Amino acid sequence: MAILTKEEAKKIIDKVLAYSKADEMSVGLTGRRTGNIRYARNTVSTSGESTDLSLAVTAVYGKRSGTSTINEFDDASLEKTVRRAEEIARLAPENPEYMPMLGPQTYLESNTFSQSTADINPDYRAKAAFDSIDPCSKKNLVAAGYLEDTTGFFAIGNSKGLFGYNKSTSVDFSITVRTADGLGSGYAIKDYNDVSKLNTKSATEVAMQKAMASVNAQALEPGKYTVILEPAASVDLLQNMMRSIDARNADEGRSFMSKKGGGTRLGEKLFDERVNIYSDPTNQEVPNSGFSGDGRPQEKINWIENGVVKNLYYSRFWADKKGVKAVPPPNGFLMQGGTQSLADLIKGTEKGILVTRFWYIRAVDPQTLLYTGLTRDGTFYIEKGQIKFPVKNFRFNESPVIMLNNLEALGAPVRVSGNMVPPMKIRDFTFSSLSDAV
Amino acid sequence: MKRRDFIQLSGMGLGAMMGSTIPVLGNIVPVEHLLEPGADAATKKKMADVALNAAKAKGATYTDVRIGRYLQQFLFTRENRVQNIVNAESYGVGIRVIANGTWGFAATSDVSNAGIAKAAETAVAIAKANAKIQTEPVILAPQKGVGEVAWKTPIKKNAFEIPVQEKIDLLMKVNSEAMKNGAGFVTSNLFFVNEQKYFASSDGSYIDQDVHRIWPTFTVTAVDRQAGKFKTRDAISSPMGMGYEYLDGLASEKIPGPNGLVGYRNSYDMVEDAINAAKQAKEKMTAKSVLPGKYDLVLDPNHLGLTIHESVGHPTELDRVLGYEANYAGTSFATLDKWKTKSFNYGSKQVNIVADKTQPYTLGTVGYDDEGVPCKEWDLIKDGILVNYQAIRDQVNILGEKESHGCCYADNWNSVQFQRMPNVSLRPGAEKLNVMDMIKGVEKGIYIIGRGSYSIDQQRYNFQFGGQLFYEIKNGEIAGMLDDVAYQSNTQEFWNSCAQICDKDDYRTFGSFFDGKGQPSQVSAVSHGSSTTRFNGVNVINTGRKLG
Numbered sequence: 001m002a003i004l005t006k007e008e009a010k011k012i013i014d015k016v017l018a019y020s021k022a023d024e025m026s027v028g029l030t031g032r033r034t035g036n037i038r039y040a041r042n043t044v045s046t047s048g049e050s051t052d053l054s055l056a057v058t059a060v061y062g063k064r065s066g067t068s069t070i071n072e073f074d075d076a077s078l079e080k081t082v083r084r085a086e087e088i089a090r091l092a093p094e095n096p097e098y099m100p101m102l103g104p105q106t107y108l109e110s111n112t113f114s115q116s117t118a119d120i121n122p123d124y125r126a127k128a129a130f131d132s133i134d135p136c137s138k139k140n141l142v143a144a145g146y147l148e149d150t151t152g153f154f155a156i157g158n159s160k161g162l163f164g165y166n167k168s169t170s171v172d173f174s175i176t177v178r179t180a181d182g183l184g185s186g187y188a189i190k191d192y193n194d195v196s197k198l199n200t201k202s203a204t205e206v207a208m209q210k211a212m213a214s215v216n217a218q219a220l221e222p223g224k225y226t227v228i229l230e231p232a233a234s235v236d237l238l239q240n241m242m243r244s245i246d247a248r249n250a251d252e253g254r255s256f257m258s259k260k261g262g263g264t265r266l267g268e269k270l271f272d273e274r275v276n277i278y279s280d281p282t283n284q285e286v287p288n289s290g291f292s293g294d295g296r297p298q299e300k301i302n303w304i305e306n307g308v309v310k311n312l313y314y315s316r317f318w319a320d321k322k323g324v325k326a327v328p329p330p331n332g333f334l335m336q337g338g339t340q341s342l343a344d345l346i347k348g349t350e351k352g353i354l355v356t357r358f359w360y361i362r363a364v365d366p367q368t369l370l371y372t373g374l375t376r377d378g379t380f381y382i383e384k385g386q387i388k389f390p391v392k393n394f395r396f397n398e399s400p401v402i403m404l405n406n407l408e409a410l411g412a413p414v415r416v417s418g419n420m421v422p423p424m425k426i427r428d429f430t431f432s433s434l435s436d437a438v
Numbered sequence: 439m440k441r442r443d444f445i446q447l448s449g450m451g452l453g454a455m456m457g458s459t460i461p462v463l464g465n466i467v468p469v470e471h472l473l474e475p476g477a478d479a480a481t482k483k484k485m486a487d488v489a490l491n492a493a494k495a496k497g498a499t500y501t502d503v504r505i506g507r508y509l510q511q512f513l514f515t516r517e518n519r520v521q522n523i524v525n526a527e528s529y530g531v532g533i534r535v536i537a538n539g540t541w542g543f544a545a546t547s548d549v550s551n552a553g554i555a556k557a558a559e560t561a562v563a564i565a566k567a568n569a570k571i572q573t574e575p576v577i578l579a580p581q582k583g584v585g586e587v588a589w590k591t592p593i594k595k596n597a598f599e600i601p602v603q604e605k606i607d608l609l610m611k612v613n614s615e616a617m618k619n620g621a622g623f624v625t626s627n628l629f630f631v632n633e634q635k636y637f638a639s640s641d642g643s644y645i646d647q648d649v650h651r652i653w654p655t656f657t658v659t660a661v662d663r664q665a666g667k668f669k670t671r672d673a674i675s676s677p678m679g680m681g682y683e684y685l686d687g688l689a690s691e692k693i694p695g696p697n698g699l700v701g702y703r704n705s706y707d708m709v710e711d712a713i714n715a716a717k718q719a720k721e722k723m724t725a726k727s728v729l730p731g732k733y734d735l736v737l738d739p740n741h742l743g744l745t746i747h748e749s750v751g752h753p754t755e756l757d758r759v760l761g762y763e764a765n766y767a768g769t770s771f772a773t774l775d776k777w778k779t780k781s782f783n784y785g786s787k788q789v790n791i792v793a794d795k796t797q798p799y800t801l802g803t804v805g806y807d808d809e810g811v812p813c814k815e816w817d818l819i820k821d822g823i824l825v826n827y828q829a830i831r832d833q834v835n836i837l838g839e840k841e842s843h844g845c846c847y848a849d850n851w852n853s854v855q856f857q858r859m860p861n862v863s864l865r866p867g868a869e870k871l872n873v874m875d876m877i878k879g880v881e882k883g884i885y886i887i888g889r890g891s892y893s894i895d896q897q898r899y900n901f902q903f904g905g906q907l908f909y910e911i912k913n914g915e916i917a918g919m920l921d922d923v924a925y926q927s928n929t930q931e932f933w934n935s936c937a938q939i940c941d942k943d944d945y946r947t948f949g950s951f952f953d954g955k956g957q958p959s960q961v962s963a964v965s966h967g968s969s970t971t972r973f974n975g976v977n978v979i980n981t982g983r984k985l986g
Binding site (some may be wrong): 044264374399 | 524
């Protein structure tokens with residue numbers, strides 16, 4: 001019941017809209033089934049499954065709006081929810097930034113649903129965990145991992161005729177393998193829409209190899225190093241940067257995108273010319289819904305092209321005020337790269353540090369987008385194109401803006417956390433201190 | 439909106455502090471719904487018995503049931519307008535069982551007898567399925583049933599009973615005063631939480647609890663467009679286990695500091711803090727950029743709380759020490775072998791750190807934890823030595839103890855309870871000392887106030903902290919405001935550099951309202967008390983950068 005078809009969802013939404021007495025009304029209907037299994041110390045610690053189906057109604061009078069939610073779907077409950085939303089709206093303060101609802105929209109179709117993921121059951125999850133734990137136990141290594149799968153849909157409709165429906169699946173898997181003496185640690189992360197692409201055994205093997213190879217790490221002096229960042233390392237910094245390109249903050253003078261003297265840096269070359277970042281809901285590797293939560297269409301948008309800032313995202317209110325198109329923030333991004341593999345990048349490096357992942361990344365200065373964090377679960381010294389030895393973890397203080405100016409080379413992008421990110425080689429990456437953590 | 443949904447806080451000021459999102463648990467409801475009483479204790483006892491009996495019939499050797507009604511009211515404003523008001527309710531039943539020596543858990547929002555019985559059966563089925571690949575059978579510390587009991591946060595004013603308009607009026611006053619005093623932008627927020635929790639177990643406990651929490655906060659931004667610069671100053675309030683009375687702004691609860699600075703104990707003057715924040719954000723614009731090097735740090739309780747949280751609170755969680763969090767937050771340097779020596783110098787002699795779920799006005803304080811254990815206080819670090827951890831019923835056997843510490847928590851009825859941090863606090867110094875006298879003794883130092891940027895490694899050795907306000911101390915006097923300050927240290931080195939702690943009159947709590955842990959991630963709220971404390975010779979870096 002939690003996953004409704006497009007027709008079933010539309011029927012409920014139409015019924016709700018028919019009860020409306022408000023100036024405008026919008027309805028969001030969402031359902032999902034999510035399951036997980038968690039393990040540590042080579043044994044399962046928790047696992048569970050839950051289902052949800054929920055309806056949110058927003059009623060609007062003038063510039064006053066009110067929302068009510070329910071998870072019962074009989075006619076009386078639906079009507080009650082509409083009346084409640086209307087009542088809340090009448091009592092709400094006016095929102096001077098309220099924008100009238102959108103009319104009918106055309107959305108791009110994207111392939112976000114996979115039946116194989118929707119079919120996941122507890123036996124599959126136990127097997128996936130076993131395939132990860134078993135090879136570790138056999139090699140006297142310790143596995144801790146987590147698998148979560150979600151099948152869901154989201155439908156929106158409003159009294160001006162807008163309707164959208166998207167059904168999607170996702171699976172997220174992460175594994176940390178540690179040596180029994182705690183001196184080595186390795187990590188791997190995978191996410192897909194289609195679980196048939198997931199192999200927990202092979203992902204675990206990568207983490208096992210890194211755990212074994214990272215034992216007896218040597219200390220290097222902190223300082224500026226050439227680094228090769230695996231996609232799992234750079235993705236969080238890039239994601240943070242992409243979340244910070246809101247036009248309003250930039251116009252208000254409180255963003256790294258604000259220009260000295262006023263205005264924004266839209267149209268300026270802020271990064272190395274090889275930096276190209278875009279979003280595209282129809283991409284086969286990282287498909288996303290063709291519409292955003294407020295009903296705006298998600299289209300292919302170039303955010304950074306040849307190092308130049310091409311677009312910032314806008315709320316509808318701010319876009320209207322500025323007289324520009326209201327481009328919504330993207331659900332994920334794709335960064336273009338080259339054809340080289342990670343191994344090729346290592347081969348072409350005279351001296352450098354290979355970083356598996358970063359951890360505990362926090363903003364230090366929003367003005368420069370300076371972040372701090374640490375390397376974790378597999379940090380290695382590279383010399384003359386080869387990994388020479390594991391090194392102790394470093395703390396970094398670096399800005400993705402500076403990092404993307406110090407670009408040396410890009411490899412072939414891979415999917416990570418719903419984005420496409422290439423492995424990248426960066427010069428002068430700032431490590432400010434050493435950590436004893438393994 | 440459902441429990442895994444989050445309010446995006448991009449551009450709302452709190453983003454940098456909390457990873458840009460705020461978790462909302464449950465359905466959006468009208469405000470008056472928050473005042474409706476939930477089911478009474480007698481009804482909940484009947485519901486619990488349905489679960490206890492159904493699980494037992496299917497072969498559970500232990501069962502606990504949590505019938506939870508979780509209420510939230512969040513208000514978001516900026517400058518002269520309300521951005522959002524969220525009223526949310528989440529109601530349902532979570533059932534945890536042991537069958538074949540293995541935990542199983544299931545939860546349902548269907549609170550009919552049939553729905554509850556079905557969830558109990560599912561929990562047993564999951565336990566039995568997982569038992570097949572289980573290698574460590576559960577050893578549960580005994581807990582005598584406490585019978586039918588009740589506990590309530592001792593609040594004076596239920597925040598949910600205060601009209602929304604009164605709250606909006608307060609935030610509008612905060613915002614307008616900040617703007618009048620030089621802010622370019624201001625966002626302000628109020629968070630209220632009420633957990634109405636009923637716990638029952640096959641041990642014979644039926645515990646009804648009514649828990650309240652509050653957090654007022656804001657971010658003031660000063661902007662200089664010509665220079666292309668902006669600076670922020672966040673509120674120096676603390677989230678508390680209190681009612682709306684926290685916002686009374688009682689003069690008796692203000693603690694005077696140097697340079698007209700004000701600290702707040704158990705009562706907060708939000709408007710006064712906003713005025714100060716606006717002036718200080720402007721002052722930051724021209725503050726001197728710090729010269730990197732070693733400094734003696736004087737850390738205000740509203741700052742030190744987060745350092746305690748990250749460098750003592752998390753490393754002494756026994757599940758982390760054992761490896762259960764290895765794939766997410768990590769493990770801990772405070773290993774069992776160090777503890778067993780009984781001589782591991784976590785800190786200097788004056789460092790006494792206590793865990794508790796009993797301190798008045800704090801976020802962690804309840805009568806009983808989420809597995810029915812009466813709450814208490816215990817030492818983690820005594821005279822600088824690591825003496826204990828935070829452990830729950832299925833862990834204390836590892837420490838050779840027979841009684842749980844009582845720090846088990848789930849953030850919702852549909853989340854499984856696990857070990858969560860109690861209040862972890864630094865005991866005040868025994869000798870009479872206030873912050874002004876402490877500063878007099880510092881030659882080259884920095885006085886730091888408020889929660890800033892924070893980051894620590896996965897075993898809790900290396901950390902870096904920023905703050906809201908930094909003042910240079912030269913020869914025992916405040917010499918002016920500094921900017922671009924962060925300090926880096928190693929946990930053991932840092933706590934061993936602890937040189938002086940102010941007395942109990944300076945003691946205040948800091949709090950974390952949305953502390954994350956576990957997969958799937960759960961939030962919890964926790965307080966950390968301390969008096970202003972001095973740490974000698976800590977490494978300070980300059981965080982200033984220039985973009986091209």
